[in-house]
Amino acid sequence: MIRASKAAFISSAVAAFLAAAAGDAQDAPGSGPTSVAVSDEGRKIYEQICQACHLADAKGGGGAGAVIPALAGNRNLEDPKFMIEVLMKGRGGMPWFNDILTPSQMAAVINYVRTHFNQFKGTVGEADVAAFAAAAGKPDRAECVTCE
Numbered sequence: 001m002i003r004a005s006k007a008a009f010i011s012s013a014v015a016a017f018l019a020a021a022a023g024d025a026q027d028a029p030g031s032g033p034t035s036v037a038v039s040d041e042g043r044k045i046y047e048q049i050c051q052a053c054h055l056a057d058a059k060g061g062g063g064a065g066a067v068i069p070a071l072a073g074n075r076n077l078e079d080p081k082f083m084i085e086v087l088m089k090g091r092g093g094m095p096w097f098n099d100i101l102t103p104s105q106m107a108a109v110i111n112y113v114r115t116h117f118n119q120f121k122g123t124v125g126e127a128d129v130a131a132f133a134a135a136a137g138k139p140d141r142a143e144c145v146t147c148e
């Protein structure tokens with residue numbers, strides 16, 4: 001379950017981002033193939049959380065001061081560990097998600113983004129996310145702009 005209070009907070013953060021990025025919203029599907037079997041959970045998490053900032057086609061967007069990188073066709077995502085790190089620790093204007101998504105949910109959305117919006121091989125599992133968490137330790141809450 002995604003915690004409601006945090007989800008609501010993120011929604012308002014998202015609204016602020018979108019206010020700056022208005023006009024870029026698109027409802028088109030991603031350009032990647034859908035032939036790869038990806039869990040429906042990953043798609044749902046993307047649609048409920050990530051899409052608000054990264055947009056439905058994962059091509060990102062941005063306007064005055066707020067730039068959201070594209071996840072579609074993004075070679076940084078070729079290394080699955082990169083996505084684990086971004087989701088676990090946050091990055092710049094992006095909040096971290098380790099307190100609202102379980103390791104298995106993070107793995108699901110990572111696999112969805114890497115295969116639906118990109119054609120990268122290999123998937124990550126819950127154990128990969130948990131191993132990263134164990135190695136990296138908890139992020140510094142003082143730096144988190146979205147934590148209660």
Ligand code: HEC
Nearest residue numbers: 013014049050053067068069074076083086091092093094
């Ligand atoms: C509140 C808006 C917001 C939400 C929600 C959000 N992101 Fe982001 N994301 C960003 C911003 C802004 C950046 C750029 C951060 C930076 O580098 O300064 C980013 C960067 C990223 C990157 C790194 C891209 C690169 O090449 O550097 C990945 C991967 C990513 N997001 C995945 C996700 C996933 C998966 C979700 C859903 C679980 C998600 N994001 C939800 C705003 C958001």
